Structures are given as structure tokens and as C-alpha cells.
Amino acid sequence: MVILQAVAGAALGKLGITFGAALAAFAAGFGIGKIGQAAMEAIARQPEAAGNVRSTLIIAAGMIEGAALFGIIVCLLALFVK
Secondary structure (H helix, E strand, O other): OHHHHHHHHHHHHHHHHHHHHHHHHHHHHHHHHHHHHHHHHHHHHOHHHHHHHHHHHHHHHHHHHHHHHHHHHHHHHHHHOO
């Protein structure tokens, strides 16, 4: 009985870790999509500022991507390191 509870707890923990990694990837994709949308609207309103908007877009997307990668690595470490 105790072994069954331990195995069920471990499986539930792995499910939570997997859900956390998937949530980090989904949130990053959503955030980068929102930034892209805002950048396209800004460029449509003011085409002469396209260079500045594009560089800001790339910096913000890189920061979001870094945070998402950090979250996924933390989840993977929690999965494999006990």
C-alpha cells in the first residue's frame, strides 16, 4: 500500500513538472505573439520608426525566450535530479 502511494505520488509529480514546462513554452509563444502584433501595429501607424520598433521587438522577444528557456530548464532539472 505504501509503495503504491509512493509510485502514484512520483507519477503525479512528473505530470506537474511536464505541465510546468508546457506552460512555460505556451506562455513564451503567447508573449512573443503579442509583442509581434504590437510591433506590426506600431509600424503600420508610423512606418518611419520601423527600425527602432524592430530592434525593440527583437530585444523583448529574446528576453521572453530566455525566461521561458530558464523555466523549462528548471522543470527538466526537477524531473531528472532527485
